[in-house]
Amino acid sequence: MKKKIRCSMINIRRNNFTYCMLVISFLLASTLYSQNHQKIDSLIKATSTEIYVNPDKAIKIGQHIVTISDKDIDFKIRGYKLIADGYSSKRDYEKSLKYVLKANELLHLTNNKLLKIIIINKMGIQYHQLKIYDKSIQYLDQAEQLIMEYPYRDSIHTDLGKNYVIRGFIYKEKFSCAIAIDFFNRGIAELLKSKVKSDNAIISIAKYNKGNCYILMSNNQLASQNFLESIETAKIINARSLQYFALKGLAQVYTLEGKYNEAITALKQALLLSNDVNDLILNDELYNGLSQNYLAVNEWDSFKEYHLKYLNSQKLIKERERTSVSESLDVKEKELATKISSETSKFYSIVLTLMVLLLVILLLLYTSIKKKMKEILLIKNQIYLLQNEKTK
Secondary structure: OHHHHHHHHHHHHHHHHHHHHHHHHHHHHHHHHHHHHHHHHHHHHHHOOOOOOOHHHHHHHHHHHHHHOOOOHHHHHHHHHHHHHHHHHOOOHHHHHHHHHHHHHOHHHOOOHHHHHHHHHHHHHHHHHOOOHHHHHHHHHHHHHHHHHOOOHHHOHHHHHHHHHHHHHHHHHHOOHHHHHHHHHHHHHHHHHHOOHHHHHHHHHHHHHHHHHHHHOOOHHHHHHHHHHHHHHHHHOOOHHHHHHHHHHHHHHHHHOOOHHHHHHHHHHHHHHHHHHOOHHHHHHHHHHHHHHHHHOOOHHHHHHHHHHHHHHHHHHHHHHHHHHHHHHHHHHHHHHHHHHHHHHHHHHHHHHHHHHHHHHHHHHHHHHHHHHHHHHHHHHHHHHHHHHHHO
8 A cells, every 4th residue: 555655656746747847848938939039029120220221231130030930920021021121221122022012921811910000001112112103002091091990009100100201202293292291291290209219210201302392392491401300310320321312402402592612511421421322323413413513613623523423423324224224125035035935835735735636526526427327337237127028
């Protein structure tokens, strides 16, 4: 009896030990998962401020997140969005759209309503960048409806702000600057409520575009004010590319007002920042602006220097365009050759199928005729026999 009790006690201890080990393993796994979850989340948030500073870095981190997030759909979607944002910053909108579409394709697998709002909003932004305005408005309307239905109002200031700002861009192109400025102001007001540091990038862009609108409306004072505010806002997140755009706009105002030396100073500041932007078309605009302003103040040597740079950049742009057209034609030729090959294969497959079908039909027809002929012959024989019997 004592032996049985002792064995029972040993079994109970073993069971307790196993249970404890399972609990500890579960807690460790949960802790590691939670830590990994927080690590990826922090990485995405930190990288969101890098988009306008170092887009290539943002793209690489986004690709890494996509690779390690196979089991977590939400992080995979956010990784694709990060890649798309990086390409948008580089003004490679077609590649950006490619990754937004990848994120959009996964939306039906998530229950995260806020993430759905973010991606659908991004789809609207993407189609605006590609100048497909009807499609952009369609997604912006869809996102706005989801935003209005979202119960936690403090969580949607960023997305509603972006939605309004993008509408401002579209209305500026399609209708008037007066309507656009109203939406820019609405967007800025929502973004300021969010208190998210990375939202300063969108605020800076909105103010830069307000500045451009005020130039078109011949209100140089408000244009300068908005460009200066855009520069200061961009400095908060060290977005050098955004400072560059605002300085270029400010220089335009100075040129219009005949303040050529102030314009030259602004353009030179922009030129220093353009090393990070590395955009040939934008540098072309800078060289042209500097050459015109130096011409206005009769500084011939500086005019010649920047005019020559402007001409060289024009040459490079045309070469790039020719290369791009040539590459595009090569791609089209390959696509056409592939299509012809595919269509030829389909044609031969159809012809072969029809021939086989025709042979089958002929064979069936031949068999049927042969059978009928046999039947007719049999009937004739029977008639002949009957006739002979009657004769007898």
